[in-house]
Amino acid sequence: MSTPAPSLPGGTWPLGDLTVTRFGYGAMQLAGPWVMGPPTDREGAVAVLRTAVDLGITHIDTSEAYGPRITNELIHEALHPYPESLHIATKVGATRDEQGGWPVARRPEDLRRQVEDNLKSLRLDALDLVNLRLGNAEGPQPGSLASAFETLAELQQKGLIRHLGVSNATAEQVTEAQSIAPIVCVQNMYNLAHRQDDRLIDHLATTGVAYVPFFPLGGFTPLQSAALSAVAARLEATPMSVALAWLLRRSPNILLIAGTSSTAHLRENIAGAGVSLSAEDLTELNEISR
Incomplete structure (x- = not known):
């Protein structure tokens, strides 16, 4: 495996046998x-993907539902044949309708088809990481994931998937998934203002499981906070840079997958995530969610 670029903040984390x-x-x-x-x-779009890899990023998150198929096709166009150091994570469990909705698709036959579609569009023999998307657009929902996760575990045993994870999951669903097969990550909504998973993050860190926050900057509603703006002004940084830097400081098992369609913004995000936060900064930022 090639050595990641030293300019990337946060270092590395193991996803199973992948780094x-x-x-x-x-x-x-x-x-x-x-x-x-x-x-x-x-x-x-192709340039952004190539720049990400050129800058040393070895973790790209996608889904066949994005577009649909569009992001997977772009990844293939931009990066195939893939560097050995690059690992692509995808999600299954939902599709898209013509209105832009995200209908649930977690029946065994749905999941098998989605895995096959990801393999085909990414031109891979096996997927590095597949996250089972749970809940709905409003967030995690209670309920058993057994049937769906057992289907993915079967596909893993067949060699089509290397590692498994869950997304948009409750803590109880994480535990249930782990009772069926090992997981290497949990991908949930989490950021400075939405810290409902604090206990889960700390627990996962002790067991070596990654936590991958989606909407780390607020998603379609960017983070806004007087405290965040004050810390950013003091550091002569942008609020979004401080929010990313805080996530990397929050716990060593947190992996960032901030997205952008601009190479300039990608470079800004990388530089921003490396902002140094003092104990005073962290204390002030930690008050935001309260």
């Missing part, structure tokens, strides 16, 4: 508006 940079890249924003259709600037 990834804690600063990764989320490909969702490469699709068109509201994650539907192709990008307006396809060459620019």
